[in-house]
Amino acid sequence: MTSETSAVRPAVIVISSHVVRGSVGGRPEIFALETLGFPVWAVPTIVLGWHPGHGRSTRIVPPADQFSALLSDLEQAPWLDEVGAVLSGYFGSPEQADAVASLVKALKLRNPGALYVCDPVLGDYAEGLYVQEKTAAAVRDRLMPLADIATPNRFELEWMTGAPLADLKSTTEAAVAAAPPTMLVTSAPSMIADGIGNLLVDQKQVLLAEHRIVQKPPKGTGDLTCATFLARLLAGHSPEKALQSATATVYEAVARAAKRGSDELQLHLDAQSLSHPMAMVQMRTLLHPSRTRKA
Numbered sequence: 001m002t003s004e005t006s007a008v009r010p011a012v013i014v015i016s017s018h019v020v021r022g023s024v025g026g027r028p029e030i031f032a033l034e035t036l037g038f039p040v041w042a043v044p045t046i047v048l049g050w051h052p053g054h055g056r057s058t059r060i061v062p063p064a065d066q067f068s069a070l071l072s073d074l075e076q077a078p079w080l081d082e083v084g085a086v087l088s089g090y091f092g093s094p095e096q097a098d099a100v101a102s103l104v105k106a107l108k109l110r111n112p113g114a115l116y117v118c119d120p121v122l123g124d125y126a127e128g129l130y131v132q133e134k135t136a137a138a139v140r141d142r143l144m145p146l147a148d149i150a151t152p153n154r155f156e157l158e159w160m161t162g163a164p165l166a167d168l169k170s171t172t173e174a175a176v177a178a179a180p181p182t183m184l185v186t187s188a189p190s191m192i193a194d195g196i197g198n199l200l201v202d203q204k205q206v207l208l209a210e211h212r213i214v215q216k217p218p219k220g221t222g223d224l225t226c227a228t229f230l231a232r233l234l235a236g237h238s239p240e241k242a243l244q245s246a247t248a249t250v251y252e253a254v255a256r257a258a259k260r261g262s263d264e265l266q267l268h269l270d271a272q273s274l275s276h277p278m279a280m281v282q283m284r285t286l287l288h289p290s291r292t293r294k295a
Helices: 025-035 066-075 093-110 134-144 154-161 167-178 220-236 239-257 271-275 289-294
Strands: 011-019 040-048 083-088 115-117 182-188 195-201 207-210 283-288
Touching: 011 025, 011 093, 011 220, 025 040, 025 220, 025 271, 040 066, 066 093, 083 093, 083 220, 093 115, 093 134, 115 134, 115 167, 115 220, 134 154, 154 182, 167 182, 167 195, 167 289, 182 220, 195 239, 207 239, 220 239, 239 271, 239 283
Parallel strands: 011 040, 011 083, 083 115
Antiparallel strands: 182 195, 195 207, 207 283
């Protein structure tokens, strides 16, 4: 056992959707974090039979008062000091955002170094908003300002900022201007032909990890990206290394699932990709908008 895997790791509170069948929402996040050695406290915001893209299924959303009471229990839990991060994803109702905000604030009082990663799962260009507009607005207005890191896709960043993001320049500028100090934009424009990128932007640097597009990819790539990126940061990796590793992991898992003809990520078959991805991704350092303004 290596020192990296044997080290005591902080717990991560994962607050997202749960599907009975498939690997989207909290399912790939929990699998990835636990495979990489991080204990998970899992809080479902909604329970579904499967991803809505596969057809209708029953939706179970916990009543707002019960959801709030559960998160209040976590705020007061004697084990809260074990927690090093909160990761939130899909929400079943706008009221859930208030409970998560309260939990994040309570955790940071106990552990100022804890991270809050907000994955604003709101929609995409193909389907528009996945959630009610009130829910999307609650994530944007109540949770994004609290986040240390946000991981929107390009559609979600465009919806939250209200600006068209047609290219890397506009996407980078929008990410810099957004509330969280660190922004990882998935499905970003790429500088290679038939490519797609993950764009990491903070107050000092702009990094782009890109690879070829995989045709007909399974759902859940954004969920897996934010979980593996967070795991790398918690393990002490630099932002650049965390970006490269997370992008390679997801690219490899997606390519393997697509090759098998699966409409779902198959992480039970591809767990090795989480810890030791072999896929090659192109890494670039781009000009930060603040330097352009100074020039």
